[in-house]
Structures are given as structure tokens and as C-alpha cells.
Amino acid sequence: MTSDDIDRRHRFAQDCAREAGTIARRYFRSCEAPSSIEKGRHDPVTRADLEIDRFLIDQLAGAFPADGILTEETGGVPARHLWVIDPIDGTLNFARGIAHFAVSIAFCIDGRTESGIVYDPISDEIFTARRGHGAFCNGRPIRVRTTQGPWDAIVDAGYSSRHPAADYVRLVHGLLAQGYAFVQNGSAAMGLAALACGRIDGFCELSLKSWDVLAGLLLVEEAGGWTGGFPHGPGLLEDHEVLACTPAIRQSLRDLLLESSPLRGKTPLPSVQSVIQKS
Ligand code: IPD
Ligand code: CA
Numbered sequence: 101m102t103s104d105d106i107d108r109r110h111r112f113a114q115d116c117a118r119e120a121g122t123i124a125r126r127y128f129r130s131c132e133a134p135s136s137i138e139k140g141r142h143d144p145v146t147r148a149d150l151e152i153d154r155f156l157i158d159q160l161a162g163a164f165p166a167d168g169i170l171t172e173e174t175g176g177v178p179a180r181h182l183w184v185i186d187p188i189d190g191t192l193n194f195a196r197g198i199a200h201f202a203v204s205i206a207f208c209i210d211g212r213t214e215s216g217i218v219y220d221p222i223s224d225e226i227f228t229a230r231r232g233h234g235a236f237c238n239g240r241p242i243r244v245r246t247t248q249g250p251w252d253a254i255v256d257a258g259y260s261s262r263h264p265a266a267d268y269v270r271l272v273h274g275l276l277a278q279g280y281a282f283v284q285n286g287s288a289a290m291g292l293a294a295l296a297c298g299r300i301d302g303f304c305e306l307s308l309k310s311w312d313v314l315a316g317l318l319l320v321e322e323a324g325g326w327t328g329g330f331p332h333g334p335g336l337l338e339d340h341e342v343l344a345c346t347p348a349i350r351q352s353l354r355d356l357l358l359e360s361s362p363l364r365g366k367t368p369l370p371s372v373q374s375v376i377q378k379s
Pocket of ligand 1: 172186188189190191192258259260261285286287288289305307308312
């Protein structure tokens with residue numbers, strides 16, 4: 101696949117994300133959003149999730165029929181050329197009328213994310229990254245903050261009911277004990293976008309899916325941040341812990357996450373996949 105092929109997908113995905121966001125906005129403002137069913141504890145799916153999921157599959161399969169597609173609501177299988185999609189990341193917020201959710205679209209080649217789009221339909225901010233070409237918000241370049249240390253840093257520590265609560269409590273306790281400010285905003289994609297544009301300093305969660313984070317992780321990497329990456333291949337279908345932050349607090353957050361993990365030091369976090377330093 102040529103660079104032009106990737107560019108074409110990168111541009112097309114932005115148009116799709118905006119149209120998907122229009123659907124999300126319509127549901128959100130018409131009070132139809134609360135009609136949801138529970139997939140798990142605090143894990144709803146709404147009619148909007150399903151409609152956007154179908155819309156994005158139809159658009160992408162129509163334009164690029166040879167590409168594979170993996171989405172939260174329909175599933176899929178890993179492929180060499182693969183779209184990884186969350187129609188709405190932050191569905192619990194969406195279903196409760198909290199305006200903090202996003203459409204997330206990533207395009208991967210051979211296990212590497214090449215394009216990432218996170219669209220917030222309420223603020224109308226589109227965060228985009230193409231590997232090697234930087235990260236942008238509404239077309240303007242973005243960079244991670246120059247964090248001084250924990251006392252100066254806000255970390256979004258996402259919570260999932262799929263993971264033992266005791267580990268999460270240990271993680272939050274560790275963050276506060278080291279002097280971090282902590283938030284839990286309910287959308288991993290939005291948390292990573294906020295990190296990429298310097299609003300917060302770190303994002304971590306003990307158990308996440310590929311569709312929640314692949315686009316956002318590329319945003320952080322292209323904005324000069326550090327990420328622990330996410331396994332590709334069959335790993336795309338499993339839950340994994342996720343860490344992304346500004347370079348200054350990387351070691352401190354890695355240590356905290358290791359202490360909080362159920363395996364507690366038996367398996368190391370993924371090795372440093374990328375530290376992009378564009379001074
Ligand atoms: C959820 C969000 C949330 C995270 C959960 C995810 P969804 O995704 O990313 O921030 O804490 O673990 O499941 O279900 O809203 O797409
Ligand atoms: Ca979702």
C-alpha cells in the first residue's frame with residue numbers, strides 16, 4: 101500500500117467520523133440516547149452505537165472493499181489492512197446525557213496504526229494523526245504538555261467494571277500518594293486526545309479494548325508523548341492495560357501501573373514502543 105493510499109483512507113475516515121458524529125448529536129439532543137441495554141455492569145449499548153457502527157462499516161467497506169474491519173458492536177477479525185472502530189467511546193456518558201464521548205477510527209497496516217481519528221461531535225473538535233506526519237486538532241498542530249513532575253500533572257485513570265475494583269483502588273491510591281491530580285472522565289479516546297493536546301498529562305486504564313484506544317494512542321505518539329502501545333494480531337481482540345503520558349512522568353506511571361496490575365511485576369508492561377521527540 102502506498103503513502104497515497106494511506107492518505108486517501110486518512111481523509112475519508114475524517115469525513116466518515118464527522119458524519120457519524122452528526123448521527124450521535126441527533127440522538128444525544130433528541131433524548132433518545134437513554135434507551136440503552138446493558139452489555140455488562142456500567143457498560144450499555146444504545147441505538148446510536150448500533151446505527152453508527154453500521155454506518156461506518158457500510159462507508160468503509162464500500163470505499164475500500166479489500167480492507168478488514170473490526171468494530172466494538174459487530175466484531176471482526178485481524179487483517180493486514182484493518183480498520184478498528186469504536187462508534188461511540190464513552191457510551192455510558194452518552195446514555196446519561198453527559199457531553200463527553202467520541203467517534204474513534206484507526207487504520208492499521210501489518211499491526212501498526214497508520215491513521216487515527218477521534219471526533220468529539222459536541223465540541224466539534226476532530227483530532228487526527230497520520231504516522232510520521234504529526235497530530236492535529238481541527239487542522240492545527242498539537243503537542244503534549246511539558247510536565248514538570250507528579251505535583252504538576254493530571255492523570256485520567258479510566259475505570260472498567262471488567263477489572264477487579266481492588267486493583268483500581270490501588271492505582272488511584274498510588275497516584276494520589278505521589279501527588280498526581282486524578283480524573284475519571286469515562287472515555288479513553290477522549291482522554292488520549294486530551295493528553296495529546298496538552299490538557300492533561302497522562303492516561304491509564306487496567307483493561308481496555310483496541311477500538312477504545314488505537315486512534316488515541318497514535319495521537320499521543322505523534323504529539324510527542326510516550327505510550328506503552330497495544331498488542332496487535334490476536335491481541336486486538338483481548339483486553340489489555342494501557343498507559344500513555346508525557347515523557348517526564350513515564351517511569352513513575354509505569355511503576356504505579358505495575359504495582360496495581362493483577363500480575364504485579366510477573367509480566368512487564370509492553371516495552372517502550374515509541375518516544376517521539378521533536379524538540
Ligand atoms: C469505555 C470507555 C471508558 C473506559 C471503559 C470502556 P465504551 O468504552 O472507553 O472510558 O473506562 O473501559 O469500555 O464502552 O464507552 O466504548
Ligand atoms: Ca463504544
